[in-house]
Amino acid sequence: MSQPSSPSQPTRRRSSMGTIALGDNSGPALATMPENVQQARASKARQRAISNTSLDDRKAPAGTSSSAVVDQDDKPLGPLAYLWTSYREYSYQNTWLNPLLTMLVVVGAYYAQGNPGPQNPLHRFIFPSYKLAPHTELNPTDDYMYGKGKRDFTFVGFYMIFFTFFREFVMQMFLKPFATFCGVTKKGKVNRFMEQTYSIIYYSLAGSFGLYIMYQTPIWFFNTTAFYENFPHKTHIAMFKVYYLLQAAFWGQQSVILCMQLEKPRKDFKELVFHHIVTIALIWCSYRFHFTWMGLCVYVTMDVSDVFLAVSKTLNYVDHAITGPFFLVFMGVWVYTRHYLNLKILYSILTEFATVGPFELNWVTQQYKCTLSQRITFCLLAALQLVNAYWCFLIFRIAYRFIFHDIQKDERSDDEDEDEDEDESKKDK
Incomplete structure (x- = not known):
C-alpha cells in the first residue's frame, strides 16, 4: 500500500501543458501500438x-x-x-526489420539486373520518374525538370516502406534508450516520448527543407499571388518533386498505421482520422491538378507548428521547468502558422484565384484553375482549418485552466498511460 506524502515534503508542481490531446504529429508507430x-x-x-x-x-x-x-x-x-x-x-x-528487408530486396534486384537507369523497371521505385531534357517543348528552361505521372505512385509506395523502417529504427535503437536517459520509465510515457521526439526530428528536417525550397521559388515568403501566376505548374526541379512526394509518402504511411489502431483509439481519434483524410486529399489534388506551390506552403505551416508542438509535449514528459513558458511560445507559433498563414491562403483563393492568371477548365492543356477547382480547394482547406480551430480551442482551454484554475490533469495522455500499464500487467499475469 502506498504511503501518503508527508506534509513537510510538498510534491513538485507538475505541468501537463505539453501533453496536449491534439495535433497531427501524435500518430502512433508499430513499436507503440497496443x-x-x-x-x-x-x-x-x-x-x-x-x-x-x-x-x-x-x-x-x-x-x-x-x-x-x-x-x-x-x-x-x-x-x-x-x-x-x-x-x-x-x-x-x-519492427524495423521487415521494412528494411523489403527495401534491400528491391534495391538489390534493381542493381542485380545490371542496367541501372530509367530503363530498369525498378527505377521508378527508388528514383523520381519523368525527367525532362532541357530546351524541349515541355521544359524550355536550362535545368532538368520533372513531370508527373502514374509512376509517381510507385515512388511514394517505396518510401512509405522507407519511413516505416526509419521511424521504427530510430525510435527503438535511439529514442527508447534516450527516454531512459531522460528518466522516462513508465511504458505509456516511453511510447509517447518516442513518438514526439521522432516528430521533432522529422518535422524539423521537413520544415527546414520546405522553407529552403520555398526560398528558391516566387512564393517566398507566402506570396500568395505567385500561386496563380504562370499556371499550370506542371513541371518541377528534382528537389521540389522529391520533397513533395516524400511528404506524400510520410502522410500515406501515417494514415496506414493510424487505420491499424482499431482496438484502442485515442480520444481525438476521429479528429485525427478526419485530418489525415483531408490532408491526403489535399496532397493528391494539389499534385494532380498542379496546385503544388500552394501545397508547399500548407506543408510548411503544418511542419513548423508541429516542431513546437512535439517539443512542448516532450518537455512535459521529462517534467522540465520550462514546459509552461515554452507552451506560450508554441501557442504563438500555432496561431501564426495554422491560422494566420492558412487564412491568408484561404483569402487568396477568394480574391486572387480567379483574377490572377488564366481561369478556365481545359483538360487538353491541363488548365484546371476554374470555378470547380476553386470551390474544391477552398472547401478542403476550410475543412483543415476547422480541425485546426478545434485543436486551437483545446490549446487555449489548457492554458486557461492552468493559469487561472491550476488544473494540471491532461485530457488524454495520462489516462492512456495508466491504461497501457494496466493492460501490460494483465498480460504478464
Whole structure:
C-alpha cells in the first residue's frame, strides 16, 4: 500500500501543458501500438521455444540434439523451425526489420539486373520518374525538370516502406534508450516520448527543407499571388518533386498505421482520422491538378507548428521547468502558422484565384484553375482549418485552466498511460 506524502515534503508542481490531446504529429508507430493478449501469448511462446535451445540433452527428447528447440507442446523443432521462430520473434520485437528487408530486396534486384537507369523497371521505385531534357517543348528552361505521372505512385509506395523502417529504427535503437536517459520509465510515457521526439526530428528536417525550397521559388515568403501566376505548374526541379512526394509518402504511411489502431483509439481519434483524410486529399489534388506551390506552403505551416508542438509535449514528459513558458511560445507559433498563414491562403483563393492568371477548365492543356477547382480547394482547406480551430480551442482551454484554475490533469495522455500499464500487467499475469 502506498504511503501518503508527508506534509513537510510538498510534491513538485507538475505541468501537463505539453501533453496536449491534439495535433497531427501524435500518430502512433508499430513499436507503440497496443499489444493484444493473443500477440503477447504468441510472443511468450516463441521466447520459451527459443530459450529451450540452451537446455542440455536430458531435457531434449531422445535422438534430438541439444541445439534443437522445443515448442509449447514439447515437440522437437529442427534447425529450420528454430531459425523461423527466431526470425518471427526478432522481427516482432524489432519492427524495423521487415521494412528494411523489403527495401534491400528491391534495391538489390534493381542493381542485380545490371542496367541501372530509367530503363530498369525498378527505377521508378527508388528514383523520381519523368525527367525532362532541357530546351524541349515541355521544359524550355536550362535545368532538368520533372513531370508527373502514374509512376509517381510507385515512388511514394517505396518510401512509405522507407519511413516505416526509419521511424521504427530510430525510435527503438535511439529514442527508447534516450527516454531512459531522460528518466522516462513508465511504458505509456516511453511510447509517447518516442513518438514526439521522432516528430521533432522529422518535422524539423521537413520544415527546414520546405522553407529552403520555398526560398528558391516566387512564393517566398507566402506570396500568395505567385500561386496563380504562370499556371499550370506542371513541371518541377528534382528537389521540389522529391520533397513533395516524400511528404506524400510520410502522410500515406501515417494514415496506414493510424487505420491499424482499431482496438484502442485515442480520444481525438476521429479528429485525427478526419485530418489525415483531408490532408491526403489535399496532397493528391494539389499534385494532380498542379496546385503544388500552394501545397508547399500548407506543408510548411503544418511542419513548423508541429516542431513546437512535439517539443512542448516532450518537455512535459521529462517534467522540465520550462514546459509552461515554452507552451506560450508554441501557442504563438500555432496561431501564426495554422491560422494566420492558412487564412491568408484561404483569402487568396477568394480574391486572387480567379483574377490572377488564366481561369478556365481545359483538360487538353491541363488548365484546371476554374470555378470547380476553386470551390474544391477552398472547401478542403476550410475543412483543415476547422480541425485546426478545434485543436486551437483545446490549446487555449489548457492554458486557461492552468493559469487561472491550476488544473494540471491532461485530457488524454495520462489516462492512456495508466491504461497501457494496466493492460501490460494483465498480460504478464
